[in-house]
Amino acid sequence: MQEKERALDGVKVLDFTTMMSGPYCTRLMADLGADVVKVEAPGGDYIRMRVPLREGKSTYFATLNCGKKSIVLDLKQKEALETVKQLAAQCDVLVENFRPGVMQRLGLDYETLSALNPRLVYCSISGFGQNGPWAQRSAYAPVLHAACGYDLANADYQDGLERPLKTGIFVADVLGGSLAFGGIQAALVRAARTGRGDYVDLSLMDSMLGMLIYECQAAQFPTDHKRPLYQATRAKDGFILIATVNQNNFEALAQGTGHPEWLQDQRFSNASRGPNLGSHREHHWSELMALLDEWAAPYTAAECEAILNKAGVPCSRYLSVREAMDHPAIQARGSFATLDDGAGPFRVPNPAFQFRNTVAQARDSVPELGADTASVLNDWLGWSPDQVQNLQTATA
Numbered sequence: 259m260q261e262k263e264r265a266l267d268g269v270k271v272l273d274f275t276t277m278m279s280g281p282y283c284t285r286l287m288a289d290l291g292a293d294v295v296k297v298e299a300p301g302g303d304y305i306r307m308r309v310p311l312r313e314g315k316s317t318y319f320a321t322l323n324c325g326k327k328s329i330v331l332d333l334k335q336k337e338a339l340e341t342v343k344q345l346a347a348q349c350d351v352l353v354e355n356f357r358p359g360v361m362q363r364l365g366l367d368y369e370t371l372s373a374l375n376p377r378l379v380y381c382s383i384s385g386f387g388q389n390g391p392w393a394q395r396s397a398y399a400p401v402l403h404a405a406c407g408y409d410l411a412n413a414d415y416q417d418g419l420e421r422p423l424k425t426g427i428f429v430a431d432v433l434g435g436s437l438a439f440g441g442i443q444a445a446l447v448r449a450a451r452t453g454r455g456d457y458v459d460l461s462l463m464d465s466m467l468g469m470l471i472y473e474c475q476a477a478q479f480p481t482d483h484k485r486p487l488y489q490a491t492r493a494k495d496g497f498i499l500i501a502t503v504n505q506n507n508f509e510a511l512a513q514g515t516g517h518p519e520w521l522q523d524q525r526f527s528n529a530s531r532g533p534n535l536g537s538h539r540e541h542h543w544s545e546l547m548a549l550l551d552e553w554a555a556p557y558t559a560a561e562c563e564a565i566l567n568k569a570g571v572p573c574s575r576y577l578s579v580r581e582a583m584d585h586p587a588i589q590a591r592g593s594f595a596t597l598d599d600g601a602g603p604f605r606v607p608n609p610a611f612q613f614r615n616t617v618a619q620a621r622d623s624v625p626e627l628g629a630d631t632a633s634v635l636n637d638w639l640g641w642s643p644d645q646v647q648n649l650q651t652a653t654a
Contacts (some may be wrong), residue, residue: 260519261292261617262616262617263615263616263617264289264290264291264616264617264618265290265291265475265613265616265618266287266290266292267291267292268291268293269291269292269293269349269350269351269446270286270292270293270348270349270350270638271284271287271288271292271293271294271295271349271350271352271353271559272293272295272342272345272346272349272351272352272353272589273294273295273296273297273326273349273353274297274352274353274354274355274356274361275296275353275355275383276303276304276305276355276366277303277304277305277355277431278305278322278355278399278428278431278432278435279355279383279399279430279431279432279434279435279438279462280353280355280383280435280438281296281303281305281322281435282322282431282432282435282436283353283383283434283436283438283439284296284326284353284382284437285321285322285323285324285325285620286435286436286609287439287442288324288325288326288620288621289325289608289609289618289619289620289621290609290616290617291549291617292351293327293617294325294326294327294633294636295326295328295329295349295630296309296323296326296327296328296329296625296630297329297331297342298328298329298423298458298627299329299330299331299332299333300332302317302330302553302627303323305318305319305322305323305459305511305614305654306319306627307319312601312602313600313601313602314601315599315600315601315624317335317599317604317606319516319624320597320599320604320606320624321391321606321607324349324597324606324620324621324623324624325620325621325623325626326625327625327629327630327633327634328625328626328627328628328629328630329628329630329632329635330627330628330631331631331653332653333364333366334371335637335652335653336480337646337649337652338368338649338653339364339365341635341639341649342366342373343365343366343374344353344371344489344639345634345638345639346366346371346375346378347371347374348372348375348638348639349378349423349638350377350378350379350380350446350449350493351376351378351379351381351442351532352371352379352380353380353381353383353438353442354381354382355382355383355384356382356384357384358382358384358387358388358389358393358394358398359394361382363461367385368380368382368457369626370427372455372457375455376454377449377453377455377457378417378505378526379442379445379446379449379455379458380454380455380456380457380458381438381441381445381457381458381460382457382458382459382460383434383435383438383460383462383622384397384459384460384462385397385398385402385461385462385463385464386460386463387459387464388459392463397462399428399429399430400425400428401463401520402430402462402466403425403429403430403466404422405463406430406463406466406467406470407467407470407473407477408429409422409423409470410422411466411470411526413493415487422437422469423435424554425611428467429466429469430462430465431462432466433461433466433469434461434462434465434466437460437465437468438460440457441458441460442458443470445458446645471486472485478512478606482535483535483536483540483567484536484540485540486539486540486543487543487606488500488501488512489547490576491547491550491551491562492551492555493554493555493558493561494554494556494557494559495557495558495559496558496559496575496576497559497575497576497577498554498559498562498563498566498573498576499570499573499575499576500550500566500571501572501573502574503572505528508520508526509521509538509571510570510571511566513569513573514565514566514569514571515553515566515569516553517549517553520549524538524547525538525539525541525542525545525546526539526542527536527539532611540552555589559575559576561576562575563575569602583605592608592612592619593607593608594606594607594608594624595619595620595622595623596609596622597623597624597636598622599624601622606620607620608620619649631646632646633651635649
């Protein structure tokens, strides 16, 4: 049976990205059907050898690069640079995440390549943008988390910390890659309408600042009013997060926990205490949290979740990543695809969005380093085997 159409079928993408933010962006395009050609140095993307490894194959790399093709070009060689220009003349999108200035020094900047291909959408992903005093700073995700205020803002929401929390989940990379993907799609729409491409300058720093919606406003307009923080409620065997965001949630909570008297308790009234001070309930938030601990203590976290869900209270048990992956609700939505890179099957997340009429799903292929060099040069440029061999000999 023929596979269902994908939204970016026929779109050609040259991918000069490594590590995480750029590959995540181009992986989304591959999921939507784009012909994504990953251009790698002879040594390959560093992530190819990052754990988890099975039989020398990284599922970390596969998650970020499934559905793509791999060609090897040594950009230190003039023959390789000329080949890139020919490929760029044929493609729709180019994405790179080198340090600002590298592509210009190679003669592969937007101005040069758009002169060859006016429809080209060219995206540069960097830590601090392509210009400005911080443009040349090293910028891995943990650096961005510290620089943008995210780490200190998060630390301010905790009690008793002596230093900011450790970083292990790279929010900046996934967020920046997602926003780069969105910017590229907007530029493709413009290119289809006008015949002119565009240059997308994606800053991971700007991505993180854009996420701090409340915090950016509170930094400009400080207030004595502290927002209520949603914290873990301790059950008999674990924890549950209860998010009573509005008055309806609180009323459902009081009824669902068997404590309707909370609705008459002046401490938990939703009435305002005055300008800039919030409601009575917000002022006595810690007391409400303590009462929830008392209520939950005799129950398991699963029992708490069932009681509160039945009452219509937003809540969830704290699940491990493995538990979330295996949860029937996640399975039913098709949130994961199963791939096999030659070392056995494993699961990777599909895009968070789904379409009614087209497919948005990880494709079951993981490129070996340089495995597609000959086929891409033949398909995109019409090169013969001898021409491919001559390039490989010249750049060896």
